[in-house]
Each structure stands twice: as C-alpha cells, then as structure tokens.
Amino acid sequence: MATTTRGTVAAAIGAGLSLWLAGAAHAQNLVVNGDFATNPSGWSTAYHAPEIAIAWSDLDPADPTPSGSLQVTSTSTAGGSGGPTQCVDLLVAEPELRMDVLVPSQPAFAYVTAYPYVRWYSGAGCTIGEISTEFVPGTVSAGQGWTRLAGPLIPPGSAQAVLIDLGIVTPSGNSAPAVAYFDNIYLPEPGASALGAAAFALLAALAWPRSPRRPARSSRNDS
C-alpha cells in the first residue's frame, strides 16, 4: 500500500509539474507577430500617423541566429512619444508584458528613448471607451544595447482590451528621424499565471505535507 501511495503521489507531482511548466513556459502569446520572424505584420502606424513608419529589420537580440525585429522610425518634431500599435482583447488580472528594445546611438539627437506604454479600453477592439494610459516599467536610451523591459500591468477593472504602443520619445524640435527596434513582445494568455500558481501550490502540498497537529501547549503567560 505504501508503494501504491508513493506511486500516486509521484504521479500527482508529475501532473502538477506538467501543469506548472505548461503554464509558465508554454502560455500562448496574445501578441500577434511579437517576434518579427520575417515581417512587421500585425502592427499599425495609424494611431500616430503620419509621424511613425515601420519596417522589418534583421537585427535581433538573439544574434548571430536572428529572426528579425521591428524597426520604428519617428519623424515627430514635437517631442512625440508615439509608435506603432497593436490591440489585444483580454480579461486578465495582471498581464505580464515584456519586450526587448534597442535604441542605437543617434548623434543627431541630445537624447532618444524608447518608452512603450499601453492604453486601456472598456470596449473590445480598442476603438471605444479609452480609460487610461500606463507605461511599461523602464525606458531604453540610445547606445544602451538590447534591453529587456518587463512588468506586470494593472488594468482598470472595466478594461476589456489593451492597445500596446511601442513609443519613442524624441526631443522637441528635432529635425532628423529617430530610430528604435522592438522584438520578443509577449503578453501571456489569461489564466496562465493562475494555472502556474495553482500547480505550484499542488506541488508544495504534496512535497511538504503538513505534520499532524501537536496538542497545543499552554501559553507561557498562563500561570
């Protein structure tokens, strides 16, 4: 019987581990074409037209085996901070958005930074009901090299969709295009984190079962 119990526990641990790994490593990416393997499809320049242009680039953080990235060029002369966008419909408590960003050295500017942010919408499709704006934690400056930005976002309770904006901040009055590159943009499917947490709790409960409760000692203050 002890052997059977151990086998059952081992099977349960295996199942929990599989769930955990599935939730942590294989959560579906809600972002369309977030790795820019061959083209820039899935991303729109309409929101900040006509100041933003996009193109596919063979630069990639995983060089020398690149898959490519999204080159973003801003010609804003008003200190613009916009970029190409993509709308994702979602219902998730704290979506973890991450991306890799490169801002090459650009001698024409005093500074250029990549400053991606999101806009929350109460309507699916990001067309009606804009609620608020939230910046992705961190910025990337010129000459810094490929940098990973990541952070949990806190959507308003009524949010039904999020518009990801790969923004570039340029100096006011600039006269030359500013360029940045974005890659590996990832937003996990709803519930992936919760699934991983539940599986981990199951693993913990099986691996470290509670000891039988000992009879309560009398309080040291009792007299």
Ligand SMILES: [Ca+2]
């Ligand atoms: Ca890539």
